[in-house]
Amino acid sequence: GxxxxxxxxxxxxxxxxxxxxxxxxxKDEIIQYSKGTSTVEISMELLEIYNxxxxxxxxxxxxxxxxxxxxxxxxxxxxxxxxRLATKSQSEVLKILEHAQKRRCVKATASNAVSSRGHMxxxxxxxxxxxxxxxxxxxxxxxxxxxxxxxxxxxxxEVVGGALLEETKNINSSLxxxxxxxxxxxxxxxxxPYRESKLTRLLQNSLGGNSKTLAIVCCNPLPSHxxxxxxxxxxxxxxxxxDLKAVANFSC
Numbered sequence: 001g002x003x004x005x006x007x008x009x010x011x012x013x014x015x016x017x018x019x020x021x022x023x024x025x026x027k028d029e030i031i032q033y034s035k036g037t038s039t040v041e042i043s044m045e046l047l048e049i050y051n052x053x054x055x056x057x058x059x060x061x062x063x064x065x066x067x068x069x070x071x072x073x074x075x076x077x078x079x080x081x082x083x084r085l086a087t088k089s090q091s092e093v094l095k096i097l098e099h100a101q102k103r104r105c106v107k108a109t110a111s112n113a114v115s116s117r118g119h120m121x122x123x124x125x126x127x128x129x130x131x132x133x134x135x136x137x138x139x140x141x142x143x144x145x146x147x148x149x150x151x152x153x154x155x156x157x158e159v160v161g162g163a164l165l166e167e168t169k170n171i172n173s174s175l176x177x178x179x180x181x182x183x184x185x186x187x188x189x190x191x192x193p194y195r196e197s198k199l200t201r202l203l204q205n206s207l208g209g210n211s212k213t214l215a216i217v218c219c220n221p222l223p224s225h226x227x228x229x230x231x232x233x234x235x236x237x238x239x240x241x242x243d244l245k246a247v248a249n250f251s252c
Contacts, residue, residue: 001218006122006144007101015216016122016142017094023126023140024090030128037131042124043086044093046100047072047079049198050118051170057100057120058083077194077204084125097122105167117167119174119199120144136248141206145178145199146171174199179235181207185242212246215239 008014013021027040046057054072059082073080087093105117121143128136177197184192185208194204206213217236219229 002147002216003144005216005218006120006142016097019140019142020090020093020124023124026126034130039129041086041127041129042093043084043127044096044125045079045082045084045121045123046097047082047121047123047202048104048118049121049174049202050105051167052174052198054079054082054198054202055103055118056082057103058085058096074198074201077201079202093124117146117164117171119146119171121202141203143199143203145175173197178203179238182235182238182242186238207242208244210246211244213242213244 004014006014006016008017023042027042030038030040044058048055048057054074056072056079072082085096087096104120121141123139123141125139126137130136174197177193177200180196181192181194181200192208194200194207200207205211215236217232217239219225219232221229
C-alpha cells in the first residue's frame with residue numbers, strides 16, 4: 001500500500017530511500033563540479049498528524065505534567081518548535097527514519113493489520129552555498145497519508161473506549177478537506193480551505209504554491225473494495241487536473 005510505496009524493503013527500496021539517495025548523489029556532483037568552492041547542507045524533519053495534533057517524530061521531549069508529548073503549533077504553513085536535524089549521509093538519514101518510524105501510531109483494524117493512524121510528513125531541506133555568498137535552497141515533502149476507511153469495514157465501532165473510532169473520523173475528515181482543497185484548486189477558486197485541517201495547512205505550499213507535486217494513489221483490485229478504489233481513482237483524476245508552475249524565487 002501507501003506506506004510500502006514510501007518505505008519499501010531491503011532490495012526493493014521505497015520512494016523515500018530513492019529520493020534521499022538521489023539528493024546525496026546531487027550533493028556530491030555539485031561539490032565536484034564546483035571543485036570544492038560550494039558547500040551543500042542537507043537536513044530533515046519528520047512529523048505525524050494524529051487526531052489533528054502534530055507530533056514531532058524526531059523529538060523525545062515530554063511534558064513535565066502528564067508524560068504526554070507537547071502538541072506542536074502551526075504558524076502559516078510552518079510548524080513551530082519541531083526538530084530539524086542536519087545529516088551527513090544517506091545511511092544517517094535512513095537510520096534516523098527507521099528509528100522514528102517506530103514512534104508512529106499504528107494499529108490493527110479489520111481492514112489492515114498495520115494501519116497507520118496518522119499522516120506522516122517527511123521533509124528534507126537542500127541548501128547550496130557558493131563562493132560568492134549566494135544561496136540556493138529547496139525542500140522536498142514526502143507525505144504518507146493514512147488511508148480512508150469505512151467504519152463498518154474497519155470495525156472501529158467495536159473498539160473499547162472508541163479510540164479507533166475517533167482516529168478513523170479524524171483521518172476521514174482530513175482526507176475530505178484535502179479532496180475539497182483539490183476541487184477548489186482545480187476550479188481556480190480564490191478561496192481554498194487550507195486552514196480546515198492540519199494536513200492541508202502543512203501541505204499548502206506543495207498543493208497550491210510554487211512547487212512540483214506528484215500524487216501516488218494505491219487501489220485494491222478486489223471486488224469487495226470496488227467503492228473505495230473508485231473514490232481513489234476519482235481523487236487521482238482531480239489531482240491530475242490541478243495546474244502548478246514551479247519557478248525559482250530570488251531575494252537579496
